Amino acid sequence: VCAFPIHLISKGYISGTSHSVSVSEILAVRELDVGGGTNDDGRWQKMPQKLTEAYPYAFTVSYVERARQHRWRCSDVTFHCSDGVLRQQWIQTIREQLTALSMADRPKHLLVYINPYGGKQQGECIYEQKVAPLFACASISTDVIVTEHANHARDHLKTEAELKKYDGVVCVGGDGMFSEIVHGLVSRTQRDNGVDQNSPEEKLVPCSLRIGIIPAGSTDCICYATVGINDPVTSALHVIVGDSQPMDVCSVHHNNTFLRYSISLLGYGFYGDVLADSERKRWMGPARYDFSGFKTFLTHHHYEGAVSFLPATDILGTPRDKTRCRAGCFICQHDGQLYSGDSPEESKTAPDVSDRVGWGVVRGKFLAINAASMSCACPRSPMGLSPAAHLADGTTDLILVRKCSRFNFLRHLLRHTSKDDQFDMTFVEVHRVRRFRFTPRHCQNDSELDLRENGKQLFSQICRDHPACSCSPAYSSWNCDGEILPHAAIEVGVHCQLIKLFARGIEEQPLFEDLANPQCAL
Numbered sequence: 011v012c013a014f015p016i017h018l019i020s021k022g023y024i025s026g027t028s029h030s031v032s033v034s035e036i037l038a039v040r041e042l043d044v045g046g047g048t049n050d051d052g053r054w055q056k057m058p059q060k061l062t063e064a065y066p067y068a069f070t071v072s073y074v075e076r077a078r079q080h081r082w083r084c085s086d087v088t089f090h091c092s093d094g095v096l097r098q099q100w101i102q103t104i105r106e107q108l109t110a111l112s113m114a115d116r117p118k119h120l121l122v123y124i125n126p127y128g129g130k131q132q133g134e135c136i137y138e139q140k141v142a143p144l145f146a147c148a149s150i151s152t153d154v155i156v157t158e159h160a161n162h163a164r165d166h167l168k169t170e171a172e173l174k175k176y177d178g179v180v181c182v183g184g185d186g187m188f189s190e191i192v193h194g195l196v197s198r199t200q201r202d203n204g205v206d207q208n209s210p211e212e213k214l215v216p217c218s219l220r221i222g223i224i225p226a227g228s229t230d231c232i233c234y235a236t237v238g239i240n241d242p243v244t245s246a247l248h249v250i251v252g253d254s255q256p257m258d259v260c261s262v263h264h265n266n267t268f269l270r271y272s273i274s275l276l277g278y279g280f281y282g283d284v285l286a287d288s289e290r291k292r293w294m295g296p297a298r299y300d301f302s303g304f305k306t307f308l309t310h311h312h313y314e315g316a317v318s319f320l321p322a323t324d325i326l327g328t329p330r331d332k333t334r335c336r337a338g339c340f341i342c343q344h345d346g347q348l349y350s351g352d353s354p355e356e357s358k359t360a361p362d363v364s365d366r367v368g369w370g371v372v373r374g375k376f377l378a379i380n381a382a383s384m385s386c387a388c389p390r391s392p393m394g395l396s397p398a399a400h401l402a403d404g405t406t407d408l409i410l411v412r413k414c415s416r417f418n419f420l421r422h423l424l425r426h427t428s429k430d431d432q433f434d435m436t437f438v439e440v441h442r443v444r445r446f447r448f449t450p451r452h453c454q455n456d457s458e459l460d461l462r463e464n465g466k467q468l469f470s471q472i473c474r475d476h477p478a479c480s481c482s483p484a485y486s487s488w489n490c491d492g493e494i495l496p497h498a499a500i501e502v503g504v505h506c507q508l509i510k511l512f513a514r515g516i517e518e519q520p521l522f523e524d525l526a527n528p529q530c531a532l
């Protein structure tokens with residue numbers, strides 16, 4: 011902590027309270043030319059002449075200030091003193107401390123990808139106006155790529171990007187853009203280490219580069235659930251101070267072929283149907299999800315199949331806990347494990363799939379099958395699909411919503427918008443698992459599956475053409491972090507802490523938020 015025992019003038023007046031700033035939350039320090047009447051930003055300083063005469067030497071410290079609802083802002087305080095040597099000592103000392111932080115965790119050079127078409131198509135503008143000036147202030151240099159097509163960022167990371175040059179990768183966009191970055195980085199890391207992604211049993215190698223998300227999408231679920239707010243300035247500040255948040259990643263396979271990774275939601279039934287419908291309405295922007303959500307709710311389709319899963323035993327925590335995964339989460343610090351005799355490296359890998367002992371099976375008709383590897387909190391649902399899920403415990407919460415009336419399903423959905431327990435309903439069950447499989451009914455073998463994948467499309471088309479038809483199609487689609495998967499039969503495994511974000515998890519709110527904005531001291 012850096013406390014300032016010299017005279018301090020902030021915003022044109024002297025305050026009598028004390029103020030301290032953690033060095034780890036200082037962004038930059040710079041000299042201020044008091045005599046000239048301006049600082050080096052060219053902004054005028056409103057300062058009484060008497061004070062500038064008495065304390066002509068000044069410097070400005072930019073630091074993180076906490077605002078409401080997990081927002082961070084960059085604030086400046088200016089310190090004045092009568093002695094030029096003293097000022098230099100302060101500036102030098104703070105700079106030395108910042109350099110030490112840069113050597114440890116702070117990024118110096120970043121690779122930035124901007125999706126100009128995500129969310130409300132504001133990505134470039136958000137980056138230029140809100141983020142780039144902060145990176146410049148913190149002396150972070152960047153290489154910026156504005157993507158030209160879908161998968162541009164993924165493929166660039168996978169094959170071309172000179173990753174050694176960078177301390178992290180930043181994406182400006184939504185969950186889809188983040189997913190591209192994850193696929194690029196994870197695939198590159200596996201290829202560089204000779205790991206075959208197609209084998210569901212393979213232990214994946216964690217990525218070394220951290221990922222920053224500047225939210226500019228429609229849902230921004232990953233950002234919201236790791237920071238507490240989808241706010242570009244807050245996220246940029248978390249990048250600058252060099253935060254690090256490990257995250258679980260699910261691998262999804264079909265018949266020993268790798269399909270995709272999932273970080274937030276794998277949803278079959280309701281969320282798959284919402285996504286499939288909403289993709290045809292991208293022109294509507296973020297509102298497409300509400301439109302398609304309403305439509306899908308009215309169609310009320312259910313799907314038959316079997317879900318088999320490997321429950322996570324010997325773990326701290328359950329999906330029905332009242333406690334939440336927050337910054338410095340005890341459970342995530344222990345990889346979610348109560349006790350493990352394994353070495354730390356072994357305990358972070360996917361469990362042995364050949365051991366079928368302990369697997370459970372649930373068969374039936376489902377409105378929704380959801381796997382949430384994290385809470386999936388987002389502005390639509392501030393507590394998320396699974397409020398007690400953990401970011402980095404090596405498990406996913408498998409939520410099974412059986413066929414029920416529209417009224418009951420609406421009650422279940424509505425509970426996502428309040429603090430009421432959405433799992434406390436007879437037709438809902440939730441399991442914390444390390445692996446699971448889904449097999450749609452009638453799915454006997456691969457050749458049949460292909461037939462049925464085609465049949466599904468045909469059936470959906472018939473139902474679309476005949477809206478009065480009230481029957482449920484045999485298959486839904488999997489929504490994998492906002493992408494539709496090409497197969498209904500999948501096998502999923504959780505890889506504990508495979509990636510790291512420039513985030514720290516949601517901070518606990520100060521008890522008296524209104525008072526958490528101290529002024530500066532003499």
Ligand SMILES: CCCCCCCCCCCCC/C=C/[C@@H](O)[C@H](CO)NC(=O)CCCCCCCCCCCCCCC
Nearest residue numbers: 185229231274275299303304307386391423424426491492
């Ligand atoms: C009555 C209101 C109930 C509201 C219930 C809201 C629950 C919302 C839970 C959202 C969970 C999002 C999980 C994140 C998934 C992301 O990886 C993915 C990519 O960005 N986003 C979506 O798939 C986008 C998925 C967006 C889903 C939106 C669902 C909206 C449902 C609206 C139902 C209306 C029924 C009204 C009946 C009168």
Ligand SMILES: Nc1ncnc2c1ncn2[C@@H]1O[C@H](COP(=O)(O)OP(=O)(O)OP(=O)(O)O)[C@@H](O)[C@H]1O
Nearest residue numbers: 128129157158159183184185186187227228229230
């Ligand atoms: N230049 C581009 N042109 C077209 N599509 C792109 C481009 N760059 C990226 N994409 C794709 O756009 C898709 C959506 O992007 P993004 O996730 O940023 O926004 P969103 O879908 O509005 O938000 P969310 O994923 O939070 O719902 C991503 O799947 C990404 O692959």
Ligand SMILES: [Ca+2]
Nearest residue numbers: 258383400405
């Ligand atoms: Ca998890």
